[in-house]
Amino acid sequence: MDLKSGGKTRFLQIHELEELRNHAYESSSRYTERVKRFHDKILRDHKDLRIGDLLLLYNSKLRLFPGKLKSRWMGPYKVKEIFSYGVVTIEDPNGASFKVNGHHLKLYIKGPVDPVEEILELHIPRT
Missing domain, CATH: 2.30.30.140 (SH3 type barrels.)
Structure with a gap:
């Protein structure tokens, strides 16, 4: 491989890496916005x-x-x-x-308390 074609290949690799970084940044920004909207919706809905x-x-x-x-x-x-x-x-x-x-x-959610308790008996396994 000569110097000119090697330089061209390296130039393309650098630009491809830059495109991948930009795509990851945009994807991260979209994810952050989506999570923020979801979080704000939950806060607004439950604080009436x-x-x-x-x-x-x-x-x-x-x-x-x-x-x-x-x-x-x-x-x-x-x-x-x-x-x-x-x-x-x-x-x-x-x-x-x-x-x-x-x-x-x-x-505060006040409701009836069931006085009946469930009792489970635990047995020790025999070895």
Whole structure:
């Protein structure tokens, strides 16, 4: 292979690599936009709060206490007022009210609790 044809081949390889990089960048951008739309849709759909709804508040300061199975959600609290940009005024059962970020809230679903428990007996396998 002479120098001229080798240079031409190398030039084509470099441009092919550049096209692959551009294609990967565009594909990554499309994926990011699609994931963002999906995430925003989920956030918007599940945060339809109304005055009087019962909510649970996420307690981020609970990490100092031991017990990984302890719930970090406190409540229920009642929605008193809703402001723009996701700020919500909630009221605890004692009547004290305070403002919190709406991202730290989730709806409290109160339902009947079935008192019947299922008991499974575990047997030790014989060897």
